[in-house]
Amino acid sequence: MRLGRKEGGRLKVFNADKAGAAGVMLATLVGVAAMSQVFRTIAAIVAPGLQREFGLSTEELGIYAGAFHLSFALAQIPMGLALDLYGVRKTVGSAFLLAVTGALLSFIATGFPVLMLGQLLIGIGCAPAFVGSLFFVSKHFSEKSFARVSGLVLSFSGLGLLATGTPLAWVVEHWGWRSAFVVTGVVAAANLVCILVLVRDDHGKNSGGIAGAIRETLAILKERQTKGIVALALVAYPSYIALRGLWATPLFMERHGFTLTGVGNVLLASSVATLVGPPLFGLVRAKGRSRRYLICASIATSAGIFLILAISANWIVDATMCVALGALTGFTILQFADTKSAYDPQVVGRAFGILNTAAFLGVAILQGATGWVASTASTFSVNQFAAVFAFIAAACLLAMVAFFMLPWPEWEVGSKTDV
Template sequence: MSDTAQSQPAPPAIRRAQHVALVLLMVSGVVNYMDRGTLAVANPMIRAELGLSLGQMGLLLSAFLWIYAVCQLPIGGLVDRIGPRRLLGIGLVVWSLAQMAGGLASSFGFFIVARAVLGIGEAPQFPSAARVVSNWFPLRSRGTPTGIYNAASPLGSALAPLCLSFVVVSFNWRWAFIATGMLGLVVAIIWFALYRDPDKSQMTEAERCYLDEGSQSAGEVPPKLTFAEWRGLFSYGTTWGMLIGFFGSVYLNWVYLTWLPGYLTIERHMSLIHTGFAASVPFLCGIVGSLVAGWFSDLITRGSRSPVASRRNAVVVSMLGMMVFTIPAALVESNAIAVACISVVVFLGNAAAASSWALATAAAPPSRIASLAAIQNFGGFLGGALAPIATGFIAQASSFVPALLTAAGIAGAGAMAYLLLVRKPIPEQESAAGVAHVPA
């Protein structure tokens, strides 16, 4: 690392592009998570109107996630190949139309289809964001912007029960879907109007040097992705550690994201209005967790010999904390203490997520940053897709207590996958080698 280069501020043109990109990623991410959370907020009304069991509701909550997870694999490669501007813009339009269609659902089957299309549309959001950050920020300064765009997840999750509970109670659950879908279409127009992918050939030498500082291939334009090079990522223990580890992190996060309002009303007998407030508190804490983790991971990475190890360790510590605090959240009788413990879990969960996305930008070869990030996200959202189904059926058969304890154990196992398998960055020149690589 060059201390001189690191101390230099971003050139003005780069700084303006950074600010525009982060604002747009935040806004689109908030809408993304409000759309995901609408079904959780309207859970009791939808179940009553459509006559769904808890198990069926778990299937409905996860329909989006299965498609979203599978789409991560091709989407990451597409983002690396054609750029985040087109992929995320098209995704915004698709997911907004699907969200509005959910408000028109009159049957379980139609709702399943609408949620599946929502998963297709939302798939480019976070791989695109990882690529945007890697395009516009140098290697050792990517934690803070990653924490900022990742904070859209808890912010959108916090706003969903606060805003949408009011819409559901005052009007109808269908209007919550239609209103958020219309908002997404507005954001799509703004994204296409303001965001541009960088063209390094038109940058000054100072701008190139700033962006290339600390990268594996400083001064080089990353080559276009091929299928063989994408497939070569799976020959590394680092890739598998990130995939398995994020499974555990997202599983526990999505237990709370999809079932927290229902858990508070069903298991802890809170009213819908009180649930709207109580369910927002943990996600407001998650915003702080994401921002703090991004800033802190940059701080320790700048003083570390290994950006991969420093960002990985932040993930591991955060995930172990998630496991520890979920146990009292499940077992205590006090609603206030339970919400406080859940708030700590969501704080740490978003810290882990921000650090995981920053880890992808440090561990991946420059031409495959979105690809590795999307592979990690694929593993995560396999866990996210399983979480609402398993939680719904476990709660239906017993209660939410064993469901939460199961989730805590899965998160702990994911932390160990990060710790034991993610050891070194994947080199650009060997990423398509097709030879198994065991971490040192």
């Protein structure tokens, strides 16, 4: 069906059927992104069971939780390149098969090495999930609606975080940690079928081939604004995932005596907040310098919240701070909008891939580093939670300073339209 409306004295025609098809395909991609959210935070729910069955240390748990994010991060640039070359369906579908395989390996694991292999495969398989959705939005939706639609994508993909709150905690408490991978593996397989059946796209062509695409990727890494974008991405989202995916469970169980289901309730509330934040940030019309100032203010606020967690002794305060950090993750949308405006449209897949590489490499680094901080703090009889959260707060502030002080994109120089 074709509809029309007046725009600038002319009749603008658009195809409602095509728009509806794009909506269905985007919803399917968002389902995969939601499963990526499940997989990246599942460690917090299965950690107690893994410690009981395999006797894992705190450092080993940190390494296990970080394995997903390490492989996820290292796969981002290749996946971004694949999106530019081959499009969404082939890239996301092929990769997500690895995630299903990784869930199966995790279910049958008899030791730490197999668990690690499962996490690594899941990380690679989920690598193009969210960035593939944003790539699809950048090709099928207008420039003006990018931040708004991307905010909705991030919000609905955040439904996956709800699953690793109370529902999955209840499943694990009743049927053990392996049941978590049975449930997630089955849902992931269903998502894979939907991608292969429903998604069709004709984007992702590059006349220069793989060699040309690699040269363009290297050129992106050399551009003036990349250092600041990467510096912030290494800490901004990873700071929340370090809490949500690793430290929230021991925080409430050891500091406040919560049960696993009780922790799940806090995580559920925090996850709901992650659904609210992105659409709100997506409505922000700031761009250029104004958008960057807002990004800096958001990461500074995150640092302040982590300092409160470091010194708090009240479970209500701690729970409130977890919810507040969940809402603040919405400023990730501003980072993607900032990145999109900083690079040429034909390399947007790789630009998003670089941003996500930094973000999830940061998750792996930060989770591993906080495990080391906790162990070191215990050695010197320092409260591990105070040390961990103070360390994260310091990392947030350093990232903000780097983002602000390093070179900005060319649009910042003498451009009144980007204020």
